[in-house]
Every structure is written in structure tokens, then in C-alpha cells.
Amino acid sequence: MSATASTGRHVLVVDDDRALRHAISALLQDAGYNTDQAGDGPEALDKLRERPVDLMLLDIGLPGMNGLDVLTEARGGARPPRIVMMTADDTPEMLLRSFRGQAHSFVRKPFAPKRIVEVVNDVLAASDAASLPIEVLSARPEWLEIVAPCSLAVAERVQEFVMQLDATLPDDIRESVAQAFRELLSNAIEWGGRLDPNRHVRISCVRSKRMLMYRIADPGEGFDINQLAHAAISNPEHDPLGHDRVRQELGLRPGGLGLVMTRALVDELIYNEKRNEVVLVKYLD
């Protein structure tokens, strides 16, 4: 986002560390944002009542009323801003409590100055659909289960949170799982949910010592694996572009490579009979 695009957007920085609060505000002002500051939860809530705020950067470890309590009150207000949680406590429990509280994003301290500006840019660039509520059915680190509206903007938010839970995994495994999860979730939302935010996908993420398992159930009718000439998985060995010709004939957007990619990135990919539910498994040893 350019400075021009950020002009007029209002960011409230909430942290009890005065020096950090000032530093973040200065960075955001340089990027073209209007900023305000609060040193504790009650002051932050007062500022939210005084004037509309587009985004609140909210420290979790505030004295007295902590950031998670502020999150709950702020989200229940008449004009809730998008909220990005900041914390040095990067335990999965803290991440999940932020997610359940409908935080938009989560940033671990310490962060590079450039990073915080990028996060603010990205969160404010997301469409309004990204702020739709996500129902959290289970918020255990070993078993996260959620129901989310069929919106690609929401999928982005879900993926960011889910993949932060996997932050301790080796890079290659984390990247492979992240990509496979994103492909399957996008498929479920686009084809199963037809990008209709009134329809929902149900997502379960189960972590054991030896494997990661993700299950995605979409509201669609499923599909027939034998009717996928528009997908690269049906290409003959000598013709890696065959599916694209079919997609052009059918007027489909470019793509069709998701299933091929996903199969290569995880250890197991299992569909139910209708193929509107899928489980991916990645073994860790």
C-alpha cells in the first residue's frame, strides 16, 4: 500500500511501553497513517468511543485490564476496528485466545520496524469480508476446530492464524503444509462454497507428536474425480498443459494445478465419498 492509500486511515497504538508506542506511531505516520496512542485498556476503549478507528494495534500484556479483555470489549462496540494483537508471549494458547476473540492478525514481539508497517498495510488492504466472524468450536492447540464463511479474505485470515500454530516446525514441512492447506481451503471456498459468505466451511486441525492432520468440509455437492479434464491431475504424462486447453474451452479461470500440487506436498490426501470433505496428513518423522 502506498502512502497515498494509507492517507486518512486512523490507527490506535495500545501498549504500556511508552517508547515502543511512540516508535510504532512514528513508523506509521511516516507511512502516511494518522495515529493515536493509549497506554492501557480503559484509555484505549475511551479513544475508540471518541472517534472511529480503522485499526488498533493492541498489546496483550497490558497492566490491569489485559489486551484480550480489551479485544472482547472493543469487538462488541458499535464500530469495532480491525484489531492486530501484539505480544512477546507467543504460546499457542495466547494465539488461540486472540483468534477466538476475533482478532484480525497476531504479531510476535520483537518485530522489525518494516514488519509492523507491512502488517498494518495488509490488514487494512483486506476487503470487509475478511472481518466476518469465525466461529471457534475448539481452541486447543492439539485440536483447533472452526467454522468460517466462504470468503477468500477470511481464508487468508484463517491460514495466517493456523500456520502460526505450526511456527516451530522445520521450514520445509511448514511451507508444504501451509501451501497444501491453502489450496484445499481455497478449493472448498471457491468451488464448494461458491464464494458465498452465507455458506460455511468447517475446518479441523489436529496435531499429534508424529503427524499433522487437517480436515476441511465444504457445503458443496462434491465432485467426480473422473470428470476433471480441466485439472492438471488428468493430464497425460507428455502433456502438462492439456488441462489449460480444456479450461479455456469451458471459460474457467487459469488454474487447475491445485490437486497435483497438494498431492505432492503432503503424505496422504483422503476424500469422503461425495468428495466435499478432505483430510490431509503430514507425518513428522
Added chain:
Amino acid sequence: MGLEIVEHTVGDIAVLTLKGRIILDYDESPLRTAVDTLVQQGRLKIVLDLKDVNYIDSAGLGILVSKYISVNRRGGNLKLLHLTPRTSHILEITKLNRVFECFESEDDAIRSFEEPRSPYSAGVVHS
């Protein structure tokens, strides 16, 4: 972060340096627009520098494929430069490493347009 594109020209070859993510986007894809603009101008020798592309999903890969086909149909060529290990892996598992010519230096990518065109040259990584 979206996708930023900076263009520079070497002779009659357009080099587009991409930064960010190439992903499913129902808004107008900046990559599609940039390549279509070059094609409309009759500039059919194109290099995409992917050094600063940190993520490509299947739809983004689909855009690369569709633009490759569209440029080739008009007698041009679209080649890739500076693949990250991640992008290289994605091309490999989708077998698109057999389709795209990929280079590790801009000079080599530029020089390759002087060579006689061969359908068998695609898919080679030139270092």
C-alpha cells in the same frame, strides 16, 4: 502483500521484476494486465524475474501458464528468471519445469532470445 511489478527493457526484451505473491485474485491480476499490455504493444519477448516472489499458489501458477501460452501463440516467448527454491519445487511437482525455460542470470535469459527457437529447449535450467 499484493504483487508489485517493475519493468525494464533490454533491447526488444521486456523484463518484469515481480515482488510479492502471485495468488488467486478475483480482482484484475496485475501480472495478467502487465503481460497483456506488452502483448498488445507487440512486445513478445518477455522475462519474468521471480527473485522476490515469496509465494505462488495454483491459481497464480495458472496465470503464468495462460500467459505463456498466449505469448507463444503469437510467436513470442515468456521465460522465467531467478526462481527461488520454493518456486522451483512447485514447477517441478506440477511438471511445468518441462514447459518454462528458466534462468539464473539475466544475461543468459536475454541471450537465449538470440538462439534459434527449439521446442526441446523448454524446461532447461540455465545457470
